[in-house]
Amino acid sequence: MEVLKLVHSYLAYVVLAVLFVAVGNAILGMASNRIFNLHKDFRISLFALILSHIQLLIGLILFFVSTSGLKAIQAVGMGGLNSQARLLAVEHPLINIVAIVLITIGWSRHKKFMEGQKKFRSIAIFYGLGLLFILSRIPWAQWWG
Numbered sequence: 001m002e003v004l005k006l007v008h009s010y011l012a013y014v015v016l017a018v019l020f021v022a023v024g025n026a027i028l029g030m031a032s033n034r035i036f037n038l039h040k041d042f043r044i045s046l047f048a049l050i051l052s053h054i055q056l057l058i059g060l061i062l063f064f065v066s067t068s069g070l071k072a073i074q075a076v077g078m079g080g081l082n083s084q085a086r087l088l089a090v091e092h093p094l095i096n097i098v099a100i101v102l103i104t105i106g107w108s109r110h111k112k113f114m115e116g117q118k119k120f121r122s123i124a125i126f127y128g129l130g131l132l133f134i135l136s137r138i139p140w141a142q143w144w145g
């Protein structure tokens with residue numbers, strides 16, 4: 001359990017960094033109207049997709065085994081959670097699942113398009129929204145505290 005939490009905590013830096021790079025790259029690609037490159041653009045976006053899915057899996061396990069997840073809800077009930085506990089047990093898990101669904105949609109959509117411009121736009125919008133969702137519900141105080 002402790003080791004999973006540690007992995008989730010360190011992988012968070014990598015996931016956030018790679019998502020930033022993928023979104024930045026997609027915005028620059030859109031702005032310069034260049035072709036979507038298999039060696040660079042495809043790989044960066046796929047890498048961000050895979051890492052966020054690994055983080056999702058670890059998060060899901062944590063939700064069931066950690067005392068800050070489901071057990072916290074069961075102990076005091078939804079209404080009994082203070083804002084910090086609610087962030088960990090409810091908001092962070094829910095919002096991150098939505099974020100990763102958005103990222104997955106962005107990935108699937110980009111594959112349907114032929115034009116680089118549309119591929120970049122799909123990644124920029126959906127990965128960008130996903131990243132904002134994730135950032136909005138990071139338990140910063142616990143992570144850096």
Ligand code: HEM
Pocket residue numbers: 005008009012015016052055056057058059060062063066067068069088089092093094096097134138139142143
């Ligand atoms: C890309 C998505 C995600 C990122 C960047 C992320 C990041 C983090 C960070 C930084 C922490 C604090 C770790 C610490 O205190 O050292 C945390 C805790 C936690 N996360 Fe995530 N997370 C993500 C997705 C998820 C998902 C999808 C779930 C569940 C479905 C989840 C469940 C949890 C739980 C239960 C904790 C509290 C663990 C504990 O304190 O015992 N996370 N997450």
